[in-house]
Amino acid sequence: xxxxxxxxxxxxxxxxxxxxxxxxxxxxxxxxxxxxxxxxxxxxxxxxxxxxxxxxxxxxxxxxxxxxxxxxxxxxxxxxxxxxxxxxxxxxxxxxxxxxxxxxxxxxxxxxxxxxxxxxxxxxxxxxxxxxxxxxxxxxxxxxxxxxxxxxxxxxxxxxxxxxxxxxxxxxxxxxxxxxxxxxxxxxxxxxxxxxxxxxxxxxxxxxxxxxxxxxxxxxxxxxxxxxxxxxxxxxxxxxxxxxxxxxxxxxxxxxxxxxxxxxxxxxxxxxxxxxxxxxxxxxxxxxxxxxx
Amino acid sequence: xxxxxxxxxxxxxxxxxxxxxxxxxxxxxxxxxxxxxxxxxxxxxxxxxxxxxxxxxxxxxxxxxxxxxxxxxxxxxxxxxxxxxxxxxxxxxxxxxxxxxxxxxxxxxxxxxxxxxxxxxxxxxxxxxxxxxxxxxxxxxxxxxxxxxxxxxxxxxxxxxxxxxxxxxxxxxxxxxxxxxxxxxxxxxxxxxxxxxxxxxxxxxxxxxxxxxxxxxxxxxxxxxxxxxxxxxxxxxxxxxxxxxxxxxxxxxxxxxxxxxxxxxxxxxxxxxxxxxxxxxxxxxxxxxxxxxxxxxxxxxxxxxxxxxxxxxxxxxxxxxxxxxxxxxxxxxxxxxxxxxxxxxxxxxxxxxxxxxxxxxxxxxxxxxxxxxxxxxxxxxxxxxxxxxxxxxxxxxxxxxxxxxxxxxxxxxxxxxxxxxxxxxxxxxxxxxxxxxxxxxxxxxxxxxxxxxxxxx
Numbered sequence: 001x002x003x004x005x006x007x008x009x010x011x012x013x014x015x016x017x018x019x020x021x022x023x024x025x026x027x028x029x030x031x032x033x034x035x036x037x038x039x040x041x042x043x044x045x046x047x048x049x050x051x052x053x054x055x056x057x058x059x060x061x062x063x064x065x066x067x068x069x070x071x072x073x074x075x076x077x078x079x080x081x082x083x084x085x086x087x088x089x090x091x092x093x094x095x096x097x098x099x100x101x102x103x104x105x106x107x108x109x110x111x112x113x114x115x116x117x118x119x120x121x122x123x124x125x126x127x128x129x130x131x132x133x134x135x136x137x138x139x140x141x142x143x144x145x146x147x148x149x150x151x152x153x154x155x156x157x158x159x160x161x162x163x164x165x166x167x168x169x170x171x172x173x174x175x176x177x178x179x180x181x182x183x184x185x186x187x188x189x190x191x192x193x194x195x196x197x198x199x200x201x202x203x204x205x206x207x208x209x210x211x212x213x214x215x216x217x218x219x220x221x222x223x224x225x226x227x228x229x230x231x232x233x234x235x236x237x238x239x240x241x242x243x244x245x246x247x248x249x250x251x252x253x254x255x256x257x258x259x260x261x262x263x264x265x266x267x268x269x270x271x272x273x274x275x276x277x278x279x280x281x282x283x284x285x286x287x288x289x290x291x292x293x
Numbered sequence: 294x295x296x297x298x299x300x301x302x303x304x305x306x307x308x309x310x311x312x313x314x315x316x317x318x319x320x321x322x323x324x325x326x327x328x329x330x331x332x333x334x335x336x337x338x339x340x341x342x343x344x345x346x347x348x349x350x351x352x353x354x355x356x357x358x359x360x361x362x363x364x365x366x367x368x369x370x371x372x373x374x375x376x377x378x379x380x381x382x383x384x385x386x387x388x389x390x391x392x393x394x395x396x397x398x399x400x401x402x403x404x405x406x407x408x409x410x411x412x413x414x415x416x417x418x419x420x421x422x423x424x425x426x427x428x429x430x431x432x433x434x435x436x437x438x439x440x441x442x443x444x445x446x447x448x449x450x451x452x453x454x455x456x457x458x459x460x461x462x463x464x465x466x467x468x469x470x471x472x473x474x475x476x477x478x479x480x481x482x483x484x485x486x487x488x489x490x491x492x493x494x495x496x497x498x499x500x501x502x503x504x505x506x507x508x509x510x511x512x513x514x515x516x517x518x519x520x521x522x523x524x525x526x527x528x529x530x531x532x533x534x535x536x537x538x539x540x541x542x543x544x545x546x547x548x549x550x551x552x553x554x555x556x557x558x559x560x561x562x563x564x565x566x567x568x569x570x571x572x573x574x575x576x577x578x579x580x581x582x583x584x585x586x587x588x589x590x591x592x593x594x595x596x597x598x599x600x601x602x603x604x605x606x607x608x609x610x611x612x613x614x615x616x617x618x619x620x621x622x623x624x625x626x627x628x629x630x631x632x633x634x635x636x637x638x639x640x641x642x643x644x645x646x647x648x649x650x651x652x653x654x655x656x657x658x659x660x661x662x663x664x665x666x667x668x669x670x671x672x673x674x675x676x677x678x679x680x681x682x683x684x685x686x687x688x689x690x691x692x693x694x695x696x697x698x699x700x701x702x703x704x705x706x707x708x709x710x711x712x713x714x715x716x717x718x719x720x721x722x723x724x725x726x727x728x729x730x731x732x733x734x735x736x737x738x739x740x741x742x743x744x745x746x747x748x749x750x
Contacts, residue, residue: 059590062565082353083371149389233376234383237391238339238368249371252344253505253560255584 047269054263061259076263080250085267088246091157093271095242096225099164103172103221104214106165111176112202116188126177129170137230148235155237163235164225171224172217179213180206215282223272243268336629337366341380342396344371345616346584347450347656350646351637358645359636365629374398374505381621385410390623393630399436399615399689400505402446403699403706406439412620413443417631424635428660430681436689436700437617446617447638451658452580453611453683454513454703455676456600459593462486462493462573476514476542476603479574483550486573495550497572498543501559502722504704504714509612510576511721512703512714513602515539516693517610522705522713522742525696527749529742531717532735539605541731544724556726568593576603578614579683582676583653599676601683606694612703613687615659643669658684698749709745716741 053061055072110129114122144163153159183206191201207214229244236245247268250261276283342348352369360366370392372380381395385405397405405411418426426434426444433448456479458470466485471478483495499507515521520535530536547555552566560577564584567575568591575581588594602611618634620627636642643655643663652672657663657680664670664681673680692702700706704714720734 057589059565059568059592062561063569083349145383146387149387154389154391233372233380237341238370241370245370245372248373248376249344251373252346253374254345254578254580256561256565256590257344 050262050269051266053259054266056259058256058259061262062256076259077267079260080264080267083246083249085243085246085264088241088243089268089271091160091236091240092226092243092268094157095160095164096222098161099168099225100218100221102161102165103168104218107169107172107176107217108214110169110173111180112206114173115177115180116183116185116206126174129173132170141231141234144231145234154235155240157236157240159235160232160240160242163231164221164228167228167231168221168224172221175217175220176210176213179210179217182213183209212282212285215279219275219279219283222275226272336364336626337368338393338624338626338629338633339368339370339391340394340396340633341370341372341377341392343374343377343616347616347654348396350650350654350656351449354645354649355637359633362636363629363632365632367633381405381410385621385623388623390621390625392621393624393626394618394633395621396449396616397446397619399613399617400701400704400706400711402437402617402619403439404708405619406441406443406445410622411445412622412624412627413439413441413445414447414620414631414634415443417635418444418447421631421635423641424639425662428640428662430659430661430684432613432684432687432689433615433659436613436615446615446619447634448615448617448659449638450580450656451613451615451684452578453613453658453680453687454510454577454602455579455611455679455683456574456576456603457567457581457585458482458574458598458600459567459570459572459596460598461593461596462570463598470598470600473601474603476517476605479576479603480542480546480550483546483574487550492553492571494552494566494572495574496546497552497558497563497566497575497577498547498555499559499563499577500547500551500555500722500725501557501562502715502719503559504711504718506559507718507722508714509578509614509703511540511543511718513610513612513692514543514605516702517603517605517607518542519606519694521693521695521697522710523698523746525698527698527746529739529746531742532732532739537731537735540721540724540735544721544731547725548727551725556722570596579611579658579676579680582673582680586673586675587653597675599679601679609683609686610692611683611687613684613689614703647672707745707749709748713738713741713745 049066052068054076055074056067056070057073057075060067060070061076113119114126119125148154148159187205187209188201191205196204227244228242229248232242232245233248236242247261247264250257250264342351348371352371355367355369377396378401381392381397381401383389384391385408402411406413415426418424429448430451433451434444437444437446437448439445456470456474463470463482463486468482468485470482474482479496485495486493487495499510501507512522515536518535518539520533520537520539521530522536523529552558552563552572554562558566560581563572563575563577564581566572567581568585570593582597582599585591585597586594602609604610618637620630620634624630638659640660640662643657643660644666647655647666647668652666652668655663655666655669655672657669657673657677661681664677670677687702689700689702689706691697697705701710704710717734717738720729720737721731723729724731724734
């Protein structure tokens, strides 16, 4: 046996020796994949149930056990559009989009001043931001309600824009800070060496790098604003009602309502799904930012 | 570098978002503005209501009829019952003035009237020649009046309770339902008709916790068994032998021959169970009949028989409930609000709904004249008379065998009752589930009732 043949034989035996470990690893991987699929399906099932129920007749929707085979009808959707969903969707869209834009506009420089060029006592500032989320919303309701009433801003969509901006701002500052911390300081120093101004550094260096993080923050703020019910039900009436207010209007103590409620919920969920779908690529990168070193 | 291209990729998305928002502010009127007042063409009023089918119909026909006739624009907010109560309470207590008209129930009307939260409507109704206040059913007027005898909410539709039974199942067993059954007869029927193998319950009764859920039918059973929550001088009687006997009877009946999942079954669940032919009897609101006779929503349409609320010691025992339109004191558009209330609770409105949406959708149970309309009688032939009589027989002042301290058949008309009834119902519901006993539930209920009594003695 030549030395080359001996080496080949050694390699083969090494591969054979390594196989059980690899098999174990792949089996473990398959098991995790199954768990992930099951978890994914568990999360998806209620959504599927909601979409399917929206196409059922009320009688079928309320049947117990639930019926999976049925003749799809559009009665639920017809009732939703009969009630004129458009103003509610537009109100939600306005409150969510404008508040998200405002949040990003305010949170990004704040996060910059708490990460890349930290201000004095930045830890205290950071804690202050998050401490505003520790007060239960219900505890803040009465002062907010009275203030809004005194300002004559009840049932006004701009009130919701301001409120959602202030509600999401602390979270966005924290998120944006963690994304900005990912930016290598050498890059910023290099830009400074090349004579780039602060605005240029932010526009040309920082923003492109943290764009996925920005997208993730924007989507989360959008979702939180879009789904917010508590303040909306207390501060709006007939003009500034948002989609969640429209949704609960289908709940009745007299009669069946599941099919039309699901139809309305499906329609109201669509903009969020759409936003998530558009930002999908950025989101995956954004949400994993800071997670992998 | 992909990172540098990202902002450019996002530009169209941002532009689209901004454009949508700008368009929404421009074309929806979604922006601010006062909740009521002039909209340029005429007056505008705001109405808060529950999402019951009859209310939805009201929202549907308002623009083409009321607004066309009067020039008054009506904006609606529809909320579930609990949110609506919170909202009106908050609005009135803080003088918010967001709503000109609100839907309230028979429970709230006298309490809120006493709190000074509502405009009295008697003077408006008396001045309004076309309203015909005398046509309103007397029990409805009584239940929606304040201590001063004035009307504080105009009934939109009313209901009592009765026993619904599946005629096909009764015929199959050779049974016949008396017009006025006793609870003992009902229990015997339930035992005969209970067919667990076929998935058919002998009877469907509410077991879902809530003063307006489980305790609506149960309090009527307590009344007819001779019990009461409080005596005239506010002596609590929750653990009295009569209250206990009635509750034990109800719990045992549901446990032995009731529907599956009874501790979670409320009106909606029972409507569905009975409507699918999975229960032989159902004791509940008369307003259920319209849905049960609707072929699109029920599998027992045309097969349902109706009998008066079962009794024990009293002659009748049906409950009394009304959804009514009231005017919060904070409204700045009282005259326009009355115009709307008058239209929506008037005689012509019923005819409008009947001719445009169908006679089974008429918000009945409040006016004597409704039951004289030939088309309505034809559509509600199976249950119209018994509904009317049940409402007429219900007495919110003296619903049982002893004088009462407050208005209400299936509730006690004081603010604390919602909490008391709900807490005791949670324990009775647990007794239906088998996790506690009726005696323990009522002993706890008595302690809670004593606290309520202290407030009123």
